[in-house]
Amino acid sequence: MHAYREATPGPRWQALARATWPAYARWFQARPASDQPTYAECRDALRRHLPALLPTWEHLTELAVAATGTTHEDAGRLLSLWRPTPFVTGCSQVALTDPEPVLLRSYDYDPALFEGVVASTNYSGTRRVMGTSDCLWGLLDGINEDGLAVSLTFGGRPGSGVGFGIPLVLRALLEECGDVAEAVARVRTLPVAQAYNLTFVDAAGTVATVFVAPGEEVITSRQRVATNHRLDVVEYPADAARLRSRERHDLLTRLVNEGATRREVVGAFLREPVRSSLFSAGFGSLSMAEFLPKEGSVTYRWPGQTWTRRFEDPDASITVEVPSAEVPSGCRGPRPGNGSSRHRSAGRNGRT
Incomplete structure (x- = not known):
């Protein structure tokens, strides 16, 4: 994994784009052209729903063209993440508040399709954000300097x-919002392409987990645990069983209800069933992250290894060995090759 600090997009972001662009382009183009959004549609969606991100998107589009040689239209469409090619991740997450707020999460995916990048940025110019990068400027999880932390898990619903x-x-939530109340209110206004659980915790110890899905009202819950079904409702039992979603949810919920210490819950994240070994199916645990809102830090954990990052830390890297895996059968979209710089080429598994 590589960590970089770049307040506004520049050479470090372009290095990531050069390394990953071919694979991201293949993922984006896995659908028929008739099913892909136009540049105008992407621009209008950002302008309507995420206007604060529009200047950054425009800048990134120009940087991508210069770094990769792609067209302005293709760069803008891919980077907008409007109506993207579907993808599925695993993941578990828990919010604790005693003795201090903390967000714990595991990220389960295919290592060949993982950027392996931690980005510390200040794209808004008003609020620093740090988290695990995905889709070049999106985040799988993260924290901002106000002490708001958030992470995602797949919500178990296909399509x-x-x-x-x-x-x-x-x-967008981390750049625009300072606490859980603001983030929950903001997410209610945003259309999402797939079903997910989002767990929030802030420096004041407020916790919320919400379920988001295309075309539906956001469902808000006070539960502190989320895995890979809709909050605590299993809508697709076969898929949940394959990912051990209920098993992970029940174990983590029991620990929370019994008042387990943070150390004890972290230990559970580093063991099965929370730590997944399903690398051959594209859902192995690539990392476990521990976000501390009051400290403004994230510690990535693996059995026998830890790595802590803060907003001001310089560029660094760590090597972690996990089993290699082929893209699972039944998933469409090409498997990416290796990147041309420090970062491995990233892609999406395209599973619907």
Whole structure:
């Protein structure tokens, strides 16, 4: 994994774009051209729903053209994450508040399709954001300098609709919102492309987990645990069983209800069933992250290894060995090759 600090998009972001663009382009183009949004549609969606991100999107589009040689239209469409090609992740997450607020999460996915990048940025110019990068400027999880932390898990419902890819939604929430109340209110206004659970915790110890899905009202819950079904409702039992979603949810919920310490819950994240070994199916645990809102830090954990990052930390990297895996059968979209710079080429598994 590589970590970089770049307040506004520049050479470090372009290095990531050069390394990953071919694979992201293949993922984006996995659908028929007739099913892809136009540049105008993407621009209008950002202008309507995420106007604060519009200047950054325009800048990133120009940087991508210069770094990769792609067309302005293709760069803008891909980076908008409007109506993206569907993808599925695993993941578990828990919010704790005693003795201090903390957001714990595991990220379960295919290592060949993972950017492996931690980005510390200040794209808005008013609020620093740090988190695990995805889709070049989106986030799988993150924290801002006000102490708001958020992470995502797949919500267990197949299919997609008209909306944004969830990584861009997480960036918008962290750039625009200072606490859980603001974030929950903001997410209610944003159309999303797929079903997800989002868990929030802030420096004051407020917690919320919400379920978002295309074309539906946001469902808000006070529960502190989320895995890969809709909050605590299993809508697709076969899929939940394959991912051990209920098993993970029940274990983590029991620990929370019994008053387990943070150390004990972290330990559970580093063992099965929360730590997944399903690398051959594209759902192995790539990392476990521990976000501390009051400290403004994230610590990534693996069995026998830890790595802590803060907003002002310089560029760094860590090597972690996980089993290699082929893209699972039944998933469409090409498997990416290796990138041309430090970052591995990233892609999406295209599963619907």
